[in-house]
Amino acid sequence: MLELDGLEIVQGAFRLTADTVLQAGQITALMGASGSGKSTLLAAIAGFLDPVRGSIRIAGTDITGLAPGDRPLSMLFQDNNLFPHLTVAQNVGLGLRPDLRLSPAQKDAQAAVLARVGLEGLEARRPRDLSGGQQSRAALARALLRGRPWLLLDEPFSALGPALRRDMLTLLRETARAEGLSVLMVTHHPEDARAVADATCLIADGALIPPASTEALFAEPTPALRAYLGE
Amino acid sequence: MSRGPGTRLGTAAALAVLVVLLGPLLAVAWRAEGWAGLRASDWGALRFTLWQAACSSALSVLLAIPVARALARRRFAGRDAVVLLLGAPFILPVIVAVLGLVAVFGRTGPIAWIAGLAGLDPPSIYGAQGVILAHVFFNMPLATRLILQGWQAIPGERLRLAAALGFGPGDTFRLLEWPMLRATVPGVALVIFLICTTSFAVALALGGGPRATTVELAIYQAFRFDFDLGRAAALGGVQLALGGLAAFAALRLTLPSGFGAGQDRVVPRWDSSGPLLRGQDGGVIALACAFLLLPMVLVLAEGALHLTNLPAAVWTAAARSLAIALGAALLTVGLALAMAVAALRAPWVEAAGTLAVAASPLVLGTGLYLLLLPLANPIAFALPVTLLVNVVLALPFALRALIPAMRELDADYGRLSASLGLTGWVWLRRVGLPRLRRPAGFAAGLTAALAAGDLGVITLFATPEQATLPLMLYQLMGSYRMEEAKAAALLLVILSLGLFWLFERGSRDA
Structure with a gap:
């Protein structure tokens, strides 16, 4: 379990709160408009950004003060991964x-x-x-x-063409299942979330909305998801 | 991100640099007994310093403008080599250039011979005119590089428009080039003026006497001939005020970025293709190259003839210079790397390292002498002090090469390194050194070349048994052993340019 407990991140005038639990052993998609704070939330979980309040726990252990390399997670960045x-x-x-x-x-x-x-x-x-x-x-x-048990993806495949991106997501899903990895992936493609994510959560209005089953969410979009999808 | 050891090391390095810098300055300030200790000749030195700097600056800029214009509007085989040649004086040992100028403009040189045929008696190379000539030799190329940048900054679209409107060369000059020059030239002239106010080695070799002594040279004389430490310290205060201004301006504008890189763009011109202008540009470039090359060729060619019968003392001095150059390069780059890491978190570290540009070598030397005096015989520390002063003086240039590169590395790979737990020495070996080898190699080469050719603080301290190669060369010149001096000059050029080339090239390959 990845628990975000009363988390508050501030960067200049930007503010984001998160208070939720992400289930282990599945793929969770994180969506939201550009500038909503998806990458910022990932940076805080990975340890590149100190939250002003709250704590982050993985499998019950508080990791809020740990150095990035000591956290039980790996991260794929948008670019410069190699x-x-x-x-x-x-x-x-x-x-x-x-x-x-x-x-x-x-x-x-x-x-x-x-x-x-x-x-x-x-x-x-x-x-x-x-x-x-x-x-x-x-x-x-x-x-x-x-x-490491958790894998954070900050849109590492966004520069790939649609077919390659689908291939990578398939490989990600297969390997994550086989290794029992828990995945939190930022995406701005709803079809990516629907293709691989067990659960999906959204960031809207400076707050993380707790995850819901991807299938159910897209079957009956919430107002926040409808706003994001532009429907 | 969390490169703890590097940050701590860099912070400690910055503090150490501050101590090495401020300690001697405080010693100088404490020892200086106010302005009352200064003689009339000292104020004369200040006046001469300002006057010769103004002349050198004006001449350098006036001569540079036609050369820069010719380079801006002509494309020819060897143009890259000319631009490279313009960067070379930055690392050429001052004393070698002085020897070359004496060979060309001295009593027995070709200029005097030609003037003799015409029945003229040209002025001596020694004295104010010699000091100014040497300053023009060093700073005309610098002015050319800076003004050339201005020319190349004129947008090509403007020149195309000028061609479409049928501008002649006069129109282009009035409407495009003159506004550019008006914006560029005052800054360039100021930088060169300030650089020339800190001149020591040129004044030591060509100046002297009541009408050609700079403040730096006056410090040396007060120290070495009169052993009047209070007066030397008071003069140091005067120089510090001059040098503070000079150094910041110099650091901002003068460092050639990777030697000639990025100055290969020739803006197509439609207004200056006439044979007359082509001839004029060709002549200007040829004259500039002759002015820069002839002194070197005369010295180095004759030096090559006598290289084999150099006295053993010269070789020993060369070994000392090599050791100082290598030591300074390693220390400077090591310090600069650690400080660049620390500067990512603590901006004051960069400021601390850059502060060194405000200190002149002779002021630092005087201060270190004053600090060492109660503890030991300072003369015994001549070589370590020379090394230390060279490290401190090269550090701003090294930081200027390394800090932007370190920032870029941190922006691109800082998070990746942190997320993989790459920290400390492992980070340095696997990420830092491989990614920063270009700027580090450039900084090492520059430091080694400057330290090998430095004729500054060593003149204050050294006994003949401790002479470095530039000091030995100066002493050979002083005793009119010109053949040996030229051979030593060749050795020094091989040493300093060779070290620069080795470090710089070595960091590019592989």
């Missing part, structure tokens, strides 16, 4: 040890996860020699290798 000077294998290996001194067993795990996302044979490439889809796969591979 270091351009490191190879694919090194970028992925950082998920196990930042100093890249991998044991034989860890190297095996590294090779396995690269195969899992379809990047075998590309280990020695640099990010600039990969397509956008392959770069996304490498970033996902690292998150899988880190094995």
Whole structure:
């Protein structure tokens, strides 16, 4: 469970409150208009932004004061998910040890996860020699290798074309199920949420509206969702 | 983000720099016994400093305008090399340039020979005119680079419009170029004026005497000849006021960004294709190149003939200079890296590092001498003090190269690094050094070149047994051993430009 307990985030004149619980073991989509604070909320959960009030708990443990790297989560950013000077294998290996001194067993795990996302044979490439889809796969591979229970996605696939994005979401859903990962993903495409998210929540008017089943929500849109969809 | 160790190290480094900087200044201020200690000749030095700076600045700018215009409107093979040549004086050891100017304009040089054929007796290279000539040698290229930027900032659309309206060269000048020059030239002239007020090595080698002594040189003389520390300190206060202004202006405007990069754009021109103007531009560029190259060629070519019979003492001095250059480069880049990390969180760190531009080497040297005096024989610390002063003086340039790069790195990969737990040394090895090798290499090269060629604080302290290569070169010149001096100059150029090239190129490849 990811609990946002009386959370309040302030950035200049911007203010966002969140007081809700996200279920573990499923994919939750986070939607909202541009500038509504989706990325800001993710940044707070990931530890890049200190909330002015409230706390964040994962599996009952308060993580509010932890350094980003110590939190039980991995994050895929909108861009710059890979270091351009490191190879694919090194970028992925950082998920196990930042100093890249991998044991034989860890190297095996590294090779396995690269195969899992379809990047075998590309280990020695640099990010600039990969397509956008392959770069996304490498970033996902690292998150899988880190094995943290939660995965936060800040629209990492938004630069991909529709077909590639669908492929990535499918891969995400399959791997998340197989590994028992809990996922919180920002998206502004309703069809993405409907395709992969078990639950969907919205940010409207500076507050996070608690999640509801995606199916039910789109079957009978709330006023906030209708406003977002422009209906 | 949470690079705790780096931030702490950088903050400590910034504090250390502040101590090294402010300690000597406080010592100077404490020791200076007010303005009463200054003699009439000291006020004369201040007047000369301001006068020669005004002359040098005006001449540099006047000569630079036609060169910049020629470079702005001509495309020719070797244009990149000319732009590169204009950047070179920034890292050329001052004493080598002085030796070259003596070779060209001195009694036995080609200018005197030609003038002799015409029955004229040209003025001596020594004295005020020599000081100004050397300042023009260093600052005309700088002025050209800065004014060229102004020319290249004239939008191409304007020039196209001018062509469509049938402007002649006179119309273009009046309506487009003159407004640009009016906006650019005063700033350039001010920067060069301020740079010339801090001149020491040029004045030491070519000036001196009642009519050609700068304040920096007066500090040296009060210190070295009269051993009047109170007067040296009072002069230091005068210089500090001058230098504070100079340095900030210089730092903002003068550092060549990666040497010639981005100055290759030639705006197409339709108004100046006539043979007369082409001839004029070609002649101007050729003259400028000759002015910059001839002194170097005369010195270095003759130096090459005598390189093999240099006395052992010169080689030892070269080894000292190499050690100081490498030490300064490593220390400066290390400090600058740590301070750039800290500056992400604490902006005062950048200000602390940049403050060093306000200090002149001789003022710092005098202050450090005063601080060391109660503790030990300062002469024994000549080389460490030289190293320290070079580190402090190079730090603002290193920070200026590294801080923007560090900000960009943090913006692009700070969160990724933090989310993967990449911190401290692991971050430095895996992310910091690989991503910052270009600016770090540039900073290291610049520091090494400046430190190798520095003829400043070392003149205050050193005994002959501690001479660095520039000091040795100065002493060889002083005893008219010109052949050996030229060979030593070649060695010094190889050392400082070679170090710059190695660091800078080394950081580009691989």
